[in-house]
Amino acid sequence: MKNLEKNWLEWSVFGISALLVLGMLGYLVYNGATSTSSPPLLSVSVGQGEQHGAQYLVPITVSNAGSQTAEAVQVTLTLTGTQPSEVSSVQLNYVPRGSQRQAWVTFHSDPHSGSIEARIEGFAQP
Amino acid sequence: MAHSASMSSRQASADADSSTHHPTLIESLKEYARGIAGGLLFSLPLLYTMEIWWAGFIAGPWRLCILFGVTFALLLGYNRFVGLHNDATLLEIAVDSIEEMGIGLLLSMAILWMLGRITPRMPLQEIVGKTVVEAMNVAIGVSVGTAQLGGQSHHEGQQQDNAGSLSDNKALFAQLVLALCGAVLIAANVAPTEEIVLIAVESNAWHLLMMSGVSLVLSAMILFYSDFTGAPKRDPDSGFSTVLRGTAITYGIALLASAAILWFFGRFTGTAFGVALAETIVLGVPAVLGASAGRLLLQ
Numbered sequence: 513m514k515n516l517e518k519n520w521l522e523w524s525v526f527g528i529s530a531l532l533v534l535g536m537l538g539y540l541v542y543n544g545a546t547s548t549s550s551p552p553l554l555s556v557s558v559g560q561g562e563q564h565g566a567q568y569l570v571p572i573t574v575s576n577a578g579s580q581t582a583e584a585v586q587v588t589l590t591l592t593g594t595q596p597s598e599v600s601s602v603q604l605n606y607v608p609r610g611s612q613r614q615a616w617v618t619f620h621s622d623p624h625s626g627s628i629e630a631r632i633e634g635f636a637q638p
Numbered sequence: 639m640a641h642s643a644s645m646s647s648r649q650a651s652a653d654a655d656s657s658t659h660h661p662t663l664i665e666s667l668k669e670y671a672r673g674i675a676g677g678l679l680f681s682l683p684l685l686y687t688m689e690i691w692w693a694g695f696i697a698g699p700w701r702l703c704i705l706f707g708v709t710f711a712l713l714l715g716y717n718r719f720v721g722l723h724n725d726a727t728l729l730e731i732a733v734d735s736i737e738e739m740g741i742g743l744l745l746s747m748a749i750l751w752m753l754g755r756i757t758p759r760m761p762l763q764e765i766v767g768k769t770v771v772e773a774m775n776v777a778i779g780v781s782v783g784t785a786q787l788g789g790q791s792h793h794e795g796q797q798q799d800n801a802g803s804l805s806d807n808k809a810l811f812a813q814l815v816l817a818l819c820g821a822v823l824i825a826a827n828v829a830p831t832e833e834i835v836l837i838a839v840e841s842n843a844w845h846l847l848m849m850s851g852v853s854l855v856l857s858a859m860i861l862f863y864s865d866f867t868g869a870p871k872r873d874p875d876s877g878f879s880t881v882l883r884g885t886a887i888t889y890g891i892a893l894l895a896s897a898a899i900l901w902f903f904g905r906f907t908g909t910a911f912g913v914a915l916a917e918t919i920v921l922g923v924p925a926v927l928g929a930s931a932g933r934l935l936l937q
Contacts, residue, residue, distance in 0.1 A: 540703050
C-alpha cells in the first residue's frame with residue numbers, strides 16, 4: 513500500500529472521478545434495464561403563431577418518447593379554415609430518444625383564424 | 639514526446655525519489671495539466687465532429703456500457719505496462735484508471751458545453767450519451783499525456799526495467815495493448831465519419847487490396863525500417879520472418895480495432911459482409927499507423 517500515497521488534491525480528484533464514473537455507469541445500466549425497445553414515438557405540439565412581416569411564424573415542438581432515435585423527421589402542418597388553406601412542412605435532422613426538438617413553420621394567412629393539424633409524415637432509422 | 643530525452647537530465651534529481659513520497663501539490667497539478675493537454679491533443683478533433691455527437695444519442699445504453707468497459711480495460715492495460723512504475727499494485731492501477739476516466743468525462747462535458755453541444759435543459763439521456771462517447775477517447779489521451787508528455791528520466795529507466803523483467807509472453811501482451819491504444823487513438827478520429835462508408839462502397843477489389851498492401855508496408859516501415867523513436871535495435875540477422883510476424887500481428891490488431899469501432903458506431907447494422915469488410919480495411923490504414931507508432935511511441 514505504500515505506493516498508494518496521494519495528497520488531498522489527488523484524493524479529491526479521485527473521489528470526484530469515482531463518483532462521476534459510477535454515476536454515469538449506474539445511469540446507463542438503469543437506463544438500459546428500464547427502457548423497452550420501442551420504436552421512435554413522435555408527437556408534435558404546435559405553439560402560438562406570431563406575425564413577422566407578411567408571414568406568420570408558428571413554433572412547433574417534436575418530442576420522442578420512444579427508446580430509439582429518429583432521423584430525417586418530416587413534419588407537415590395543414591392550416592384549414594382560412595382562404596386558401598395552406599400546407600407547410602419542415603424536416604428535422606434528428607430527434608433523439610427521450611428528447612425534444614424545436615422548429616418553425618410559416619403560413620401566409622393568420623393561423624388564429626383557422627385550425628392547424630400537425631402530422632409526422634415519416635422518419636428514418638439512423 | 640520527442641522532448642523527453644532532452645528534458646530528462648534537468649529533472650532527473652527532482653524526480654528520482656518522488657515515487658516513495660507524497661507528491662507535492664505542484665507536482666500533481668503539473669501531472670493533471672499534462673493529462674488535460676494530452677486528452678485534448680488526441681481528442682479535440684472528435685469533440686468537433688458531429689457524427690460523434692449523434693452517436694451519443696443513437697447508441698443504446700448497453701452499447702455505451704460496453705464502450706465504458708472496453709475503455710477501462712485499455713486504461714488498465716496501458717497503466718499496467720506504461721503509466722506507472724513496474725511494481726504497481728492492481729489497486730493502484732485501478733485507482734489511476736478511474737481518475738483518468740473521471741478527468742476524461744469532466745473534460746468532455748466541459749468542452750461539449752463550451753461548444754453548445756450540451757445544455758442544462760437537454761434530457762439527461764442525451765447529455766450522458768454525448769459525454770460518454772466523447773470521454774472515452776479523451777480518457778485514453780489523458781492517460782497517454784500524463785505518461786508521455788512529461789520529461790521525467792525515471793520513466794526512461796523504468797522502461798528498461800519493464801522490458802527486462804517482463805517475460806516474453808507478458809512483453810508481447812504489453813505490445814498488443816500499446817498497439818490497441820495507438821490504433822484506437824488514431825482510428826477513432828475518422829471512424830465515425832461518412833467518408834469511411836463512402837470509400838468502402840466505392841472501392842473495387844483492387845483498391846482494397848492496395849489499401850491492405852499499403853497498411854502492411856507502412857507497418858513494417860515504422861516498426862522495422864525507419865529507426866523510429868523507441869524502435870528496438872534490430873539484429874540484422876533476425877531475418878524476414880521477424881518482420882513478417884511483427885507486421886502481421888500489428889495489422890491484425892489494427893483490423894480488430896477498426897471492426898470494433900465501426901461496430902460501435904453502428905456501421906455494421908444491416909450491412910452486407912463484403913461492405914463491412916471493406917469498411918474495416920479502409921479504416922485499417924489509419925488504424926495500422928496508430929498501432930505501429932503506438933507500439934513504439936506510447937511505451
